[in-house]
Amino acid sequence: MRYYFMNQEMKDFAIDVEVMPGQVLEFTHEGQKKSLKVKNLAGKYFYSFDGIAWKKLATLGVNETLVSNSEVYKVFRGYKPAGLNKGGAGALITQMPGKVVKLFKKEGDTVVKGETVLILEAMKMENEIKAGVDGKIKAVSVKEGQALEAGFLMAEIEEV
Amino acid sequence: MKGKRVLIINRGEIAIRVAKALNELGLVSVGVWTDNETEPPHLEYCQEWVHLAGNNNKETYLDIPKIMKIIDDYKIDGVHPGYGFLSENRDFSEALAKKGIVFIGPNPEAVYKMGAKDISKQIAKEAGVPVVPGSTGEVATVEEAIKIGNEIGYPVLLKAVAGGGGKGMRPCYSTEDVKTNFAAVQREALSSFGYAGLLVEKYVLNPHHIEVQILADKKGNVYHVFERECSVQRRHQKIIEEAPSPFIGNDEAVRKAICETAVKCAKAVNYDSAGTVEFIMGEDKKFYFLEMNTRIQVEHPITEEITGVDLVANMIKVAFDQPLDFKSQDDIKIQGHAIELRICAEDPVTMLPAPGKVVGFETTFPQGIRFDHCIYPKFTITPDFDPMIGKLIAKGFNREVALRKVRNALDGLLIDGIKTNIALHKVILTEENFVKGQYSTNYIGTVKPQEKVAPKEEIEAFMLKIAAIELNQMGGKA
Numbered sequence: 001m002r003y004y005f006m007n008q009e010m011k012d013f014a015i016d017v018e019v020m021p022g023q024v025l026e027f028t029h030e031g032q033k034k035s036l037k038v039k040n041l042a043g044k045y046f047y048s049f050d051g052i053a054w055k056k057l058a059t060l061g062v063n064e065t066l067v068s069n070s071e072v073y074k075v076f077r078g079y080k081p082a083g084l085n086k087g088g089a090g091a092l093i094t095q096m097p098g099k100v101v102k103l104f105k106k107e108g109d110t111v112v113k114g115e116t117v118l119i120l121e122a123m124k125m126e127n128e129i130k131a132g133v134d135g136k137i138k139a140v141s142v143k144e145g146q147a148l149e150a151g152f153l154m155a156e157i158e159e160v
Numbered sequence: 161m162k163g164k165r166v167l168i169i170n171r172g173e174i175a176i177r178v179a180k181a182l183n184e185l186g187l188v189s190v191g192v193w194t195d196n197e198t199e200p201p202h203l204e205y206c207q208e209w210v211h212l213a214g215n216n217n218k219e220t221y222l223d224i225p226k227i228m229k230i231i232d233d234y235k236i237d238g239v240h241p242g243y244g245f246l247s248e249n250r251d252f253s254e255a256l257a258k259k260g261i262v263f264i265g266p267n268p269e270a271v272y273k274m275g276a277k278d279i280s281k282q283i284a285k286e287a288g289v290p291v292v293p294g295s296t297g298e299v300a301t302v303e304e305a306i307k308i309g310n311e312i313g314y315p316v317l318l319k320a321v322a323g324g325g326g327k328g329m330r331p332c333y334s335t336e337d338v339k340t341n342f343a344a345v346q347r348e349a350l351s352s353f354g355y356a357g358l359l360v361e362k363y364v365l366n367p368h369h370i371e372v373q374i375l376a377d378k379k380g381n382v383y384h385v386f387e388r389e390c391s392v393q394r395r396h397q398k399i400i401e402e403a404p405s406p407f408i409g410n411d412e413a414v415r416k417a418i419c420e421t422a423v424k425c426a427k428a429v430n431y432d433s434a435g436t437v438e439f440i441m442g443e444d445k446k447f448y449f450l451e452m453n454t455r456i457q458v459e460h461p462i463t464e465e466i467t468g469v470d471l472v473a474n475m476i477k478v479a480f481d482q483p484l485d486f487k488s489q490d491d492i493k494i495q496g497h498a499i500e501l502r503i504c505a506e507d508p509v510t511m512l513p514a515p516g517k518v519v520g521f522e523t524t525f526p527q528g529i530r531f532d533h534c535i536y537p538k539f540t541i542t543p544d545f546d547p548m549i550g551k552l553i554a555k556g557f558n559r560e561v562a563l564r565k566v567r568n569a570l571d572g573l574l575i576d577g578i579k580t581n582i583a584l585h586k587v588i589l590t591e592e593n594f595v596k597g598q599y600s601t602n603y604i605g606t607v608k609p610q611e612k613v614a615p616k617e618e619i620e621a622f623m624l625k626i627a628a629i630e631l632n633q634m635g636g637k638a
Contacts, residue, residue, distance in 0.1 A: 003626050013618075017626050025630060027623050036623055038631065044522060047627060049620075058520035058574030059628035066625045067516070067576070068616040069508055069583040075625060096515055097543045101347060119344075121351070122543040123513035125395070126344055150515075 004080045005066060005073040012080070013073075090133050090157035098122035099147045105155070109137045117155055118142070135159040161480040162186040165235060166264070168206065169227055170242030172534045173550060174456070175202035178240045181472040183207065190234060194220040196544060201534045210234055216544065221245040222354055224252050231261055238262035238479060244546070247455035248275040248322070249354070264479040266433040266454045273429045274452040277321050277359050284449040287428040289421055292440060292448045294361025302342045306335045308360045315365075318342060320349030321357035328352055329396045331363050364448070366600040368407045368441040369393065371453075372422035373463045375471065376431045377478045383489050384419040385463050385471065392588065394511045394604045399581065400588065401459040402499045403466050406559060406597030407441065414445050425452055434460075434475035443600075458502070458551065461532060465498035465555040497559040499566050501585045503533070503550040503573070505541040508584035508613045511604075513547040516540075520576030520628065528555050529569045541578060549580075559597065563589060576628075583613045 006012040016028040025036045037048045038057070045057040066073040098120040105117045111131040120127045138158040142148065165188040168175050175191060179202060182189040191206030193199070196215050203209050210230055214220040222245060231239070239256060241247035241264070253268040265271065274280045278297045285291050293312045298321055299305045309316045309332065318341055320328030328349040330341045342358070350356040373385035389405035390398040408414050422437035429452075436457050438450040460471045469492060474484050486492060506513050518539045523531065533550030541549060552569055556562030567589045570582060587609040588594050594603070604610065 001630075003622075003629075005622055005625075013622060015619075015622055015626060017630065019630060019634070025623075025627050027626065029619055029622075034623065036627055038627055045628075045631060047624060056522050056524055056572075056574060057624060057628060058522045058576040059625060065516075065577065066621060067579050068618060068621055069579075069613055070615050072579070073622075075629070077629060096513060099543075123515070123545065123547050125513060126348055127512070 001078055003078075004076040006076070006080075007071050007073045014080075090131075090135060090138075090159055091153055092117060092129055092132070092155045092157070094120065094148050094150050094152045094154060096122050097148060097150050098127070100142045100144055100154070101126065103140065103142070103144055105137050105140070107137055107140055110160075111135060111137060111157060117157075120148070120154075129154065131157055133157055133159045161477070161482055163188065164237040164262075164480065165190055165208075166238040166240055166262075166476070167210070167227075167231060167234070167236045168192070168202070168240050168242065169221060169246055170240070170244070171197065171200050171202060171221070172545065172548075173532045174242040174458070175200070176205050176534060177472055177532055178242060178456075179205035181470070181476055182240070185473060185476055187238075187476070190236065192220075192230075196542065201536055201539065208234075217245070218354070224249075224255060227252075228255060228259070231256075231259070236261065238264055240264040240476070241455065243455050243458055248453070250275055262479050264433070264476055266429075266431055266435060270429040270431050270433075270435075271454050274431075274435070274454045275322065276357075277319070277323075277451050278357075280452055281449070283428050284425055287424050289425055289449045290447065292361050292364060292450065295359050298357040299360050302339055305338050305342055305358070305360045309335060309338055312360075312362050315363035317361050317363045318345045319359050319361070320345065320353055320355070321359055322353040322355040323349060327397070364440050364442060366443055366602055367391075368405070369398070369438065369450075369601050370405050370408065370418065370441050370447065371436045371438040371457075372419050373460070373471065374422055374426045374431060374435045374437060375469070375474055375478075375484065376426055376433060376435075377484055378432045378481060380430070381484070382423050382426045382431060383484075383486070383492065384423050385467050385469050385492055386494055387415065387418060388459055388462055390459060391599055391601045392594070392603050393601050398459065399502045399504070399604075400499065400585070400594075401462055401502075402497065402559070402562075403462040404494055404497065408445070409597075411445070418447055421447070421449075425449060433478060434471050458548070459500050461530060461551060461553045462498035462500045465530065465553060466494050466496055467492050468495070496555055496557050497562045498553060498555045499559075499562045501552045501566060501570070502548050502581075503535075503552055503575075503585075504547040504581045505549055505578050506547050506581050507579050508581045509610050511581065511584070511610060513543065514579035515543045515547070516578035518575060518577050520574065522574040524572035526565050526568045526572070528565050529553070530555070531569075531573075535575060563595065583616075584610055587612045 018026045023038045046054040048054045101121045102119040116128040135157040138156040140155045167190045179189040189206045190208045192212040246252040250272040253263045256263045315333045332338045346356045369390045376382040388403040390401040392400035436453045439447040441447040530553040554566035
């Protein structure tokens with residue numbers, strides 16, 4: 001089975017995995033082979049790369065994302081998607097769920113890079129959503145007070 | 161006191177902590193669940209569950225009429241507010257007092273006097289406690305804020321009258337800053353605390369945030385339970401706390417002075433519960449009264465660990481007119497050192513909240529670790545609440561031992577599926593200045609440990625993720 005991992009910048013990795021007898025998983029990444037042993041002990045899963053040192057495995061459930069310290073990757077089992085989200089540097093997309101508290105710009109307004117377009121409240125914090133490019137607001141697809149999911153396109157800026 | 165029914169108007173780890181104490185004391189713990197969190201983990205510890213209908217905090221944890229109705233319907237004898245929400249709301253404690261319901265916290269008069277920062281400062285001043293210069297009352301307009309700023313000199317701090325926990329607070333370095341931030345702080349204050357009043361005060365440079373735990377009964381006895389240092393902060397919110405303060409260190413004269421000053425503050429308002437007097441301490445170890453938090457605090461466990469005093473249980477006992485566990489100030493002594501790390505669902509580098517769903521949660525801790533948390537696999541962290549999901553507390557014979565233990569404990573704390581600040585804590589705990597105990601509230605801003613957070617070994621992390629998915633595909637038969 002081939003796994004694909006893709007982050008927000010569309011950077012992706014592929015790893016092939018083969019399940020072997022004796023709870024061994026064999027991975028191939030860029031031609032390099034590595035095996036991982038898994039053991040169930042006292043109801044928890046442990047893993048080892050060498051069969052000598054064992055560590056606890058935190059991930060017990062299936063989820064579609066891999067979170068490392070700085071990046072979030074989406075995981076795809078067996079297929080590679082065409083793309084994750086549309087829009088370039090001019091697209092303002094929510095990175096987390098939140099609520100729009102204030103809109104500073106409307107359609108047709110000109111903005112400069114770094115200028116605040118709207119304020120998104122999440123976890124009691126006000127986050128200023130700033131323009132990533134110089135340009136003109138092409139579309140605003142949110143209203144003040146609107147609650148948003150992560151990955152929502154709030155506004156688009158046309159570069160000039 | 162036994163058998164009394166106590167409603168916990170809170171959620172998360174503090175609701176669990178309070179429920180544990182209530183159960184231990186033989187009271188009936190009554191927990192609530194809301195429409196946007198139908199299966200909160202704290203219910204596991206509560207003996208009875210009540211539905212608090214509503215989708216947002218204004219309709220649930222902040223809705224006084226709704227809560228008063230629950231109190232009637234479910235024959236509640238007392239209420240524990242936890243921290244945040246209605247813990248320092250004078251309307252709420254007055255409404256309870258009128259009905260004869262026990263509020264597990266101070267009397268409404270003390271909540272009123274200390275809860276509003278403008279009045280508390282005046283009281284502290286009158287009691288002979290040094291205070292930070294600033295506005296004498298609420299500041300209604302931007303013009304007034306700018307006028308005060310010009311009088312006391314920049315930088316100044318705009319803060320919510322009803323605020324706490326660092327929310328509704330912004331530093332301003334010029335009149336321009338005041339103009340841009342004033343309305344934003346008002347909005348934050350209104351949405352977080354239900355009250356938009358603001359204060360302006362001098363912003364002390366390189367300060368230490370040191371606070372003293374107070375425990376008082378209804379007979380006029382006021383005790384201190386020593387100090388905590390909470391100077392590691394981001395966005396004016398604490399992320400690491402320790403007790404005793406490494407900055408005060410062995411300077412027993414300063415420790416005695418600050419603790420006794422705190423007692424003086426508490427006595428000035430006839431304080432009769434657990435509370436905290438916060439001070440700002442300059443590099444010269446001169447300290448100023450900042451505010452008094454008339455509630456149990458997030459970081460109370462480190463004080464419990466070094467003194468053995470159960471603050472939550474004692475707070476409940478005094479509310480029901482029971483005696484404290486100790487008889488005099490001399491009964492309380494510092495033994496060892498404790499460090500608390502706040503585990504938050506946030507990006508370790510940008511330190512911005514990162515809600516999500518926990519898919520894996522495992523712990524393997526060394527001896528001497530306490531983990532107050534509300535995490536479990538499939539727990540969804542929503543943007544409606546604070547990103548703090550747990551507190552990792554280590555106690556050691558001295559600071560060095562506590563540091564060693566807490567570092568080791570972090571390696572054994574595995575949370576998968578969400579971004580957490582664990583990686584940031586790992587950097588701070590080995591960072592030179594922190595290890596030496598030399599840091600002020602500017603630590604995060606100047607030392608910038610967040611910039612040293614290393615990305616994980618990606619390929620290895622990918623393999624572990626695949627292993628987990630494959631195990632699940634096989635129905636966990638591996």
